[in-house]
Amino acid sequence: MSPADETRPAERSGLRERKKRETRVALSQAAIRLCVLHGWADVTVDQIAAEANVSVRTFRNYFTGKAEAIAASHLERMHRVADDLLARPAGEPLWDSLLHAVLGQFVPRGNSTPQNDRWREGVRLMLAEPALAGEIVKANAAAQQELAEAVARRTGTDAAHDMYPKLVAAVVAAGSAVAVEHNLRAEGPVPLGVALAQVFEQLAAGLPVP
Template identity: 80%
Template structure:
């Protein structure tokens, strides 16, 4: 059996699919990095493509514009959270698994980008860009759908007909967003990973009144 056939038989993506995903991720990361560091108005599709080492035509094969490219980063990260959730030990409590899965993806940003005032301000400005709002809404919906499927598989529920996996996915998305927003504050003293851990500890405890 050829390697591509073996990949299809095992349910794993083939080489072509992996390369396409790598290109998609590279373009999204380049768009985010450039817009944060240089500002929304000064970043063109041509510049993003060059940063990622591909042609403008290749960019347009994946995204309609820089807003979609930036929003795609959120979807990809939440899909990795879903994959990490399914890889956690079967007997581990669900919210412990979710905390580990979220931290493994979101907290890595502590080491992949300069966490100084300029970077935080750049992220805040980028996320406040009106042109990005619609794509963020679409990205959140896609991210929650992917995570709900993983929660359903983990809990033996139905992602289409049961409310539970959808509710859990929505809570995870909201908790992560609150942690990121808090970490981006000018007076933030704790790294994103620490804030995420605190958020998910409170969620797992049932959000007791302080």
């Protein structure tokens, strides 16, 4: 067997996993888009599958329902935050790296999401849906664990035994949630990027009393 033959199974496996991840993201984004625009109660799994151009059976292979599908976007986004954190320059201060990583995923360049009053109201109503709360909690726990492992690698600590990486991950998750909430609910909405920058500036400063 040639070296090329030996690498092909790994390449195929990597391609399959990438396609699975892309399908999960497409289904999750379709669920969010439809529920924000049309309301939670008026969106079905059949509609989500059609929006993502896959079968209902494919949807069921990935998610148990639309709540799990929506929550998956949070986990995927934090997965990319962890990846971005590890890709930042080694000598960069940790909180600067975290801010860049979070901004890159929460406020991506070229984002075409319609951030108007109707969209923000739709997001608020969707996030208030009781059926979604439990899935968000589960996704957030998994996201924090993954981010803690990235922080541990970045700082030379141990995610299994040291509190520091877990604390940083928890603070990043909470701070990001506060920024999103402020963006959605503030009168005269504050751009999400501005809100995130303000949150991380205060965190990096040790949350001084105003």
